[in-house]
Amino acid sequence: MFNLQAEKLEYLSQKLEHLKICLSDIKLATDNFSEACKIASLNGLTLYRAEVDHFDIENHPSIEGKNAGDHPKIHNTIVITRYPYGPDTDGEEFFTQIEMLSSVKHPNIVTLLGYCVEGFEMIIVTENVSNGYLSDYLEKVNSMHILTWEKRLKICIDVAHALRYIHYEMENQKAILNCDISSYNIGLDENLKAKISNFGFSVFISPNQEALYSNRSFGNIYYIDPEYEKTGMLKRESDVYSFGVVLFEILCGRMAGDQIYKESDKRLAPLARQRFCMGTLEDMIDPILKDEIGENNFVLNGGPNKDSLHTYIEIAHKCVAETQDQRPTMEVVIRELEKAIFIQVSLCS
Template identity: 55%
Template sequence: MYLTELGHFNKENPSSIEGISKSKLSKRHNTVFIKRFLPIVDELEEELFFTELEVLASVKHHNIVTLIGFCVEGFERILVTEKSSNGSLGHSLGNVKKMHNLTWEKRLKICIDGAHALNYLHYEMADKKMMIHSDIDPFRFGLDENWRAKIEDFELAVFLPPNQKDEALCRRTYYKSMYHVDPEYAKTGKLKRESDVYSFGVVMFEILCGRNAGDQIYLKQSEKGLVHVSRQNFSNGTTEDIIDPILKEETGKKSYSPIRGANKDSLYIFLKVANRCVAETQDQRPTMKVVLNQLEKALVFQVSQVCLCLCVIIGCILS
C-alpha cells in the first residue's frame, strides 16, 4: 500500500476552465491510496484484485470508499482509491489522544456510517444483488477529517446473485483478525450476512471500549478477547467496567457532560444491540437493518439530551 498526492484540474466545473491555458490553471491535490497486488505467484492475488475491482466498480455509496482508477498491465495489478484523511479506526483505537477526541455522539455516528454501508451491501444494491464483505474489522473503517466513516478493502467480498440462497460455502485457511470472525462461519464454512453482523458487533464494542479486540487487557481474561469479556460483563451487569475510561468518566454522575459523555438510554440501546450482534449462532443475530435502526434511535436519545443541556445553559445565561 502506498500514499501519494495526485494533482488534477477542476473537473467539477469544466466551463470555468474553457479557453484557459493549462499552465495558468491552479491544481487541486488529493491524497490517494495505491494498492499494489504482488506479482502473480499463484491465482490467489489475481482473484483478490479482480474481486475488489468488481466491488468498487459496482457500488456507489457515501459510506463506501471511492475507486479512482486501476491498472492491469503485464503482471502488475494496481487499485487507486481515495484516502481517508484521519486514517483508519483501527489506528485510532491505538492512539489515546485520537480516542479522547471521540465523543459518544461521534462514536455513534461512526457506527451508523458503517451500518449504512453494510445495510446497502446486504439489501440495497442494484439489480437485487447482495454482497457479504466477510472481513469487517476496525482497519476496514476509514475516517475523514470530520470522523465520518467509509468501509474499504473488499478483496475477500462475496457476491450472491438474487436467485441464490442467502449464504455461501466459503472456507478460508487464514483470517486477518481472528477476533472478528463469526465463530459459526469459522466452524462450518457457511458465510452469511449475519457473519458481517457479528464482525460489526465486535467493532461496536471496540468503539465503546476504546481498544482493539485483541488487546492484552482482554486476552488476560479470555483467549477469545474482547467479545467473550464483553458478553460476560453484559450478563453480569458490569459492562461499565470495560467502557473506555475517558467516556466512563464523562458519563459518571459526578462529572457528567452530556456533550462529551453518553446518555444512559443511548448507551443501553447501543449495548443491547451490540450484544445481540455477537451472539454465538447466526440465527440469533439481528439484520443490519435492525442494527441501523437501533443505532439511530440511540443517537436520537444522545442528541436530544445535548440539545436539552444547551437550552438550559442558554436559558441560564439569558436570565
C-alpha cells in the first residue's frame, strides 16, 4: 500500500464509501488502461475515457444500504484519472482532488462520480467533457476556428462563475483557492460549456480569510501569481491572475507556454501588460479573430465587435496586474465579461 495517510483513508471510508469503485471494474472499462482509451498525459496523470455501462453501480456492494440519491447521477461516458503510484507516493494531490470535488456543486465544475484506492492504484472518476479541454484547441491553430468570439466569451464567463462560487458562494463556511487555473484544467462539454476539472493543488480557507502563506509549488509556471512567487502569500486574487492568463490565451489563440512568447523572453502576462501600455496589444490578437473584424466596427463570421473586444481586453489586463491589490474580484470580472458579450450579441443580432 502506498503512503496515503491513515486519516485520509479513514475519511474516504467514512464519508465517501458510496463512491468507491473496484479496480477490476475500471480495468474492464479501460481495457486494462489501453492506449485506445487514453486521452491525455499531463504532470504524471494519465486520463482515460470509458463507457459507464462497464460499471455495475446499482448492484455495487459499496453502496448497499445507501439511499438512491447518495450516488451522483450516472453519465454515459466518464473520465478516469490515474494518479502516479509507488512506494514514495503520498497521495496528497489525489486526496485533495477528491476532498475538493466532493465539497462543491456547480454546473461549471466537473462532477465527482467515484474513486478507487487499491494496491498502488489511485484513481478518480469524473463526468466526461466530450469536447476535450481548452488547451486542445489552443495547441491546434485550426481548432480555434470552431471557437467564435461569442463562444470564447461564454467559456470565459463559465469559468468566472465557477471561480466566484468557490471564492464566495460555498456553503458550510468554506471557500477554496484553486491554485491551478489553466487551459489544461478547463473541460468543455457537448455544448462547449466550460467546467473546471482540477483541484489537486487547491486549499480551503474560511470565507472571511483574505490570505494564507504557503511555500508549496503550485500549478504551471506560466499561470502562477508573481506576488505569490515572491512572498508566498496566496489570495483569491492569485486565482484571478491565473484566470487572466487564460483570458489572454483565448484572446491570442495560443497557449501561455507557446514558443513565440519564449522567444520574446517574457511570459504571456508580462508581455500582454507591456503591449497594453504601449498600445500594441492588438498585434497579439488571434489572427482568426482579426480576420473577422471588418472596418468601421462591422463584424464578420461571428468575430468580435470592437467595443466588446476592448471591454474584454481592459478586464483581462486588470486580472494580470503585477500586484494582488490591483486585481479585481471575480464579481467585477463577471460583470465586465457579461458586458462584453451583451455588446457582442446585441450589435450582431
